[in-house]
Amino acid sequence: MDGFAIGYGVLYILGIIICFYLVFPMMLFLCWKLSVNPTKPVNPGSNQRDYGIILTAYEQVDFVADAVRSLLDMDYVNFRIYVVADNCKPSEALIFTDDRIEVLFPESILASNTASHFYAIEHFTRQHETILIMDSDNLAHPQLINELNRYFELGFRAVQGLRSAKNLETTIACLDAARDIYYHFYDGRVIFDLGSSATLAGSGMAFDSQLYVSMLKDIDIKGAGFDKVLQARLIASGERIAFAQHAIVYDQKTSAPKQLISQRSRWITTWFKYFKFGFSILYQGIAHTNLNQFIFGTVLLRPPLFIFLSLAVLLMVISIFTSQVLAIVILFSLIIYVISFLIPVLSKTTDKKIRKALVFIPKFMFYQFVSLARSIVSDKSNVATRHSLKKNSR
Structure with missing residues (x-):
């Protein structure tokens, strides 16, 4: 009984x-x-924050040139781009003439987002006020940084932009995009307007440089999940992550079953590892x-x-x-x-x-x-x- x-x-x-x-x-x-009383962005004013843009590529560089081009085409001038080509061979896709671009080849395979980020930080040519993290398959909206700055002007030190699909050629890509729409709405816009924080999406996010370093300098994160650790540490320390719904980053959606299974396996493992x-x-x-x-x-x-x-x-x-x-x-x-x-x-x-x-x-x-x-x-x-x-x- x-x-x-x-x-x-x-x-x-x-x-x-x-x-x-x-x-x-x-x-x-x-x-x-x-x-x-939702949090409303303000005009960014004349403060041209100095951005160090870290663009990470692991093994694959097919999209890097387009990603860099979109960053150079932004309506913003005070930035420098650091392409971390981890486990990538030098190729024409990594040759740029613009002096605002640094292409970095780590001496050994890093296979870690945070390791790539800190490798870039160690090779900054100047002390940047803000770090913007991008993936190699992302495309930046021309107003990306201007929109991010609206929230930095409000005093936030961590801001997540909106990742929008750049490819909808298959059913899987469309459903992947639908998932992003759902999460960006509830885990981004809604909970931020209610006084909480947007969840981090892994790219299209910007941080006060000193804050980012202080959050992750004492931990070695292998594989995926650095954004889970970072957001947990930010919230635990009293920070609030802003959601900039008009700071748009176009993201490559998974378009085939094999890609989806590989990506979701990584995400599922990450959730079980960090939901605690x-x-x-x-x-x-x-x-x-x-x-x-x-x-x-x-x-x-x-x-x-x-x-x-x-x-x-x-x-x-x-x-x-x-x-x-x-x-x-x-x-x-x-x-x-x-x-x-x-x-x-x-x-x-x-x-x-x-x-x-x-x-x-x-x-x-x-x-x-x-x-x-x-x-x-x-x-x-x-x-x-x-x-x-x-x-x-x-």
Whole structure:
């Protein structure tokens, strides 16, 4: 009898946690709609912050020239670009005539984002006030730095821009873009406007140089996940990460199953490795009544979408035979979640290709499960995603 009671208790606890995270986005959305004082950017003024732009490339340099060109075409002049070509051979793609560009070839393979960043910092030709981190497959909007500066003028020392898809040639790329729209809306714009911090996306983000160095100088982060460690340390130290929705970086979306599985395996491994930070940050938020830390800690503890959605469906099916009330609650929570997901994804600004691709979400989730299996049985998921220059079929 006690065994049954324990089983029911575990079932209900899991149900409560899952239902909470299913309705959490809608709770945030409703609070956001009712809020009257979101943080508003200011004009950047005449302060031309000196930017050291770190552009990292690992093994693949196909996109570097375009990325650099987009940075040079920005409506901004006070910057210098440092291309860290890790495990890359010298090639024509890495030859530039503009004297604002430094191409760096590490003596040994770094295979680490933070190692590449600090390698660039050690080779700065001058002390830059601000660091902007970009991936080699990114393209910068002409107003990128001007928009970032709006938030530095407000006193923020860490700012995340918006990563928008630059390629929508396949269904997978469109669904990858839909995911980004969802996360940028709730984990960026909404929670930032509510007084918390935007989650970091790995690129298109800028920091006060001294702050960035102080946050990561004493830790060696291997593989992926430096942004998870960085954001946790920033929030724990009392910093707030701003979200600059008009500071746009165009990001190469995964367009083929093999790329998706490789990338998601790395991301899943990273979440399981670093989600623990959410507990301490949530505790800090409760103990110090700090809204920034409370909301951010709650967000960090949320599992990857496909995992908790699948758990919700599985638990609902089990509950049909054990607790019909719980099954009904989970069902309504799932409906609320679907509505909250569609709110940003079906907005007027979303490309029609992305909307049409939504019917293939089950296929996308299948690849996520393959990624989960790979992350469990393999230790090779912490490598950079290789993007193809060619269009891929569905």
